[in-house]
Amino acid sequence: MAVPTDTAAEPVRYLKSQTRWHWAETVFWLATLLPFYLAPDYLQLASQIAITALFALSLDLILGYAGIVSLGQAAFFGTAAYAAGIFSKMVWGEPFTGLLVGTAAAALVGYASSFVIARFRHLTLIMITLGLSLLLEQAANSAGWLTGGSDGLQGIEIWPLFGAFPFDLWGYTAYAYSLVVLFVVFLCARRLINSPFGLALRGIRENAVRMPAVGAPSRKHIRTIYTLSAAIAGLAGALLAQTTQTVALDALGFQRSADVLVMVVLGGTGRLYGGIVGAVVYMIAHDQLSGMAPQYWYFWIGLLLVVVVMFLPNGILGGLSAAANWLHERWSSK
Amino acid sequence: MSGSALATRGLNKSFGSLAVARDIALDLPVGRRYALIGPNGAGKTTLINLITGMLKPDAGEIMLGGEDITALEPQARVRKGLARTFQINTLFPGLNALEAVTLAVSERRGISNQFWRNIAEHREAIEEAHEILVKLRLGDACYQPTRELPYGRQRLLEIALALATRPKVLLLDEPAAGVPHEESGEIFEVVAGLSDQLTLLFIEHDMHVVFRFASHIIVLVGGAIYTEGTPAEIAADPGVREVYLGKRHHG
Numbered sequence A: 001m002a003v004p005t006d007t008a009a010e011p012v013r014y015l016k017s018q019t020r021w022h023w024a025e026t027v028f029w030l031a032t033l034l035p036f037y038l039a040p041d042y043l044q045l046a047s048q049i050a051i052t053a054l055f056a057l058s059l060d061l062i063l064g065y066a067g068i069v070s071l072g073q074a075a076f077f078g079t080a081a082y083a084a085g086i087f088s089k090m091v092w093g094e095p096f097t098g099l100l101v102g103t104a105a106a107a108l109v110g111y112a113s114s115f116v117i118a119r120f121r122h123l124t125l126i127m128i129t130l131g132l133s134l135l136l137e138q139a140a141n142s143a144g145w146l147t148g149g150s151d152g153l154q155g156i157e158i159w160p161l162f163g164a165f166p167f168d169l170w171g172y173t174a175y176a177y178s179l180v181v182l183f184v185v186f187l188c189a190r191r192l193i194n195s196p197f198g199l200a201l202r203g204i205r206e207n208a209v210r211m212p213a214v215g216a217p218s219r220k221h222i223r224t225i226y227t228l229s230a231a232i233a234g235l236a237g238a239l240l241a242q243t244t245q246t247v248a249l250d251a252l253g254f255q256r257s258a259d260v261l262v263m264v265v266l267g268g269t270g271r272l273y274g275g276i277v278g279a280v281v282y283m284i285a286h287d288q289l290s291g292m293a294p295q296y297w298y299f300w301i302g303l304l305l306v307v308v309v310m311f312l313p314n315g316i317l318g319g320l321s322a323a324a325n326w327l328h329e330r331w332s333s334k
Numbered sequence B: 001m002s003g004s005a006l007a008t009r010g011l012n013k014s015f016g017s018l019a020v021a022r023d024i025a026l027d028l029p030v031g032r033r034y035a036l037i038g039p040n041g042a043g044k045t046t047l048i049n050l051i052t053g054m055l056k057p058d059a060g061e062i063m064l065g066g067e068d069i070t071a072l073e074p075q076a077r078v079r080k081g082l083a084r085t086f087q088i089n090t091l092f093p094g095l096n097a098l099e100a101v102t103l104a105v106s107e108r109r110g111i112s113n114q115f116w117r118n119i120a121e122h123r124e125a126i127e128e129a130h131e132i133l134v135k136l137r138l139g140d141a142c143y144q145p146t147r148e149l150p151y152g153r154q155r156l157l158e159i160a161l162a163l164a165t166r167p168k169v170l171l172l173d174e175p176a177a178g179v180p181h182e183e184s185g186e187i188f189e190v191v192a193g194l195s196d197q198l199t200l201l202f203i204e205h206d207m208h209v210v211f212r213f214a215s216h217i218i219v220l221v222g223g224a225i226y227t228e229g230t231p232a233e234i235a236a237d238p239g240v241r242e243v244y245l246g247k248r249h250h251g
Helices: A009-018 A023-031 A034-038 A040-066 A074-090 A095-117 A122-142 A172-193 A196-206 A218-244 A254-267 A273-292 A297-311 A315-333 B044-052 B074-079 B097-109 B123-135 B151-163 B181-192 B207-213 B231-236 B238-245
Strands: B004-015 B018-029 B033-037 B059-064 B082-084 B169-173 B199-203 B216-221 B224-229
Touching: A009 B097, A009 B123, A034 A040, A034 A172, A040 A172, A040 A196, A040 A218, A040 A254, A040 A273, A074 A095, A074 A122, A074 A218, A074 A254, A095 A122, A095 A218, A122 A254, A172 A196, A172 A218, A196 A218, A196 B097, A254 A273, A254 A297, A254 A315, A273 A297, A273 A315, A297 A315, B004 B044, B004 B199, B018 B044, B018 B199, B018 B224, B033 B044, B033 B207, B044 B074, B044 B082, B044 B169, B044 B199, B074 B082, B082 B151, B097 B123, B097 B151, B123 B151, B151 B169, B151 B181, B181 B207, B207 B231, B216 B231, B216 B238, B224 B231, B224 B238
Parallel strands: B033 B199, B033 B216, B082 B169, B169 B199
Antiparallel strands: B004 B018, B004 B059, B216 B224
């Protein structure tokens, strides 16, 4: 705890200290490089985890920071996946432009829907986001000539990264590519939440009624973050389309929206790392459990979810940080 | 002579058949301190909600500094210099006082759209927030999450948040509501110490406080202005005694 004094330099220092890079973060990001050395057979999985973590990060930005509960985040993921996939088939397979096209498509859908989103809260909001994703899923299903319908979008060919690194079967390129995008977006998101805009978002989450009374245009703030979140979800979707070179209807599906919500809640909302940790835990659990009992693995996810929300209301990360504080206090009281 | 800070004309509002505001006409000159009193259910909070735009009037106009603000959204009115506090704490429980007031200052300064620069780089905004907190005797508690602050401190933070918007007119809805009598004095000392350019309208039930801090009193009964005048005039008005102290009046 900082020792407060009445000089004006102290509050500035305090706010700066709240946003300082922690050594544990360095450890975490270095650890993301371990799969290259320790588990080269699992790089495809690692790539999927990085993509899912990015997707979870997009949801945490609206759920954890602005208090917008969404059950339709897959709408943006899937839109971008199809856009990137179709772009590679119709124009060219260069990965970065494809990524950009997918992201832009998702951002556009996000921006358009943000005008509706910003007017509602709570259950209404959940239903609207859910409805939008169902709508897009059915649209993609019926536009079979473009999307491949229920057969999925086939025949995506992605050129080598920088013209030098092909997307190989083992996933070296895929994981490196996904991880770099995740890391860059994470850095941007971190900047965003530590900015005045990020503070305004936390204000919306903490008390949406008070915000207009301090002169805040909450709806405008919500439109901005919703669009950004859609763009990030889109990045994740485009990455998946490019690294797996296929897009199925489930990219837009309800299951995907529900899964990512579970991940963010498991990991802990409003912490940036919560979604990432949730995605890692969820995806590894999925991989291990479905190997053991292919039909029943959701049983364990259900159990994990119930236990976590009952005993760790702030998710796995919230539990960890509480435990760390507790240890720290015991240590310093001796 | 100073101009009009806040005025209303023919303000009406009904919920179904219940009229909660009836033809309310106010005119508060700059720098005056008005108390708004009246029995429970007289429509005092409703009037504040109408003036700030949290409720839409059925008819009537609201003028801030001579400018018609009736059609403006609540946040736009705040930016024009009309701030309020809430009878029931309406704060940001998970933010500390420094963050909350910095948030309000950032909105006023128009930097809340910036998502690239770290909040700590906006030194002037933070310093301004801290100054407000020190002035309101919250300087030593500004790093504690709001939900952990003692109740009386939370009441002061209500005022701090309103001041961060640099209001010309400040509407205080029972600023000392729920605070033990000994501590309510501290809150009103703070209110009394505000700039004399600031026009104040406060709702308060404690008549000692009203007579001590108000330069003018408006009596509201059944959604309509019953009378208005200086504390001496109101004290001498037998009708006010009747509606207020006589039979319990529910409007």
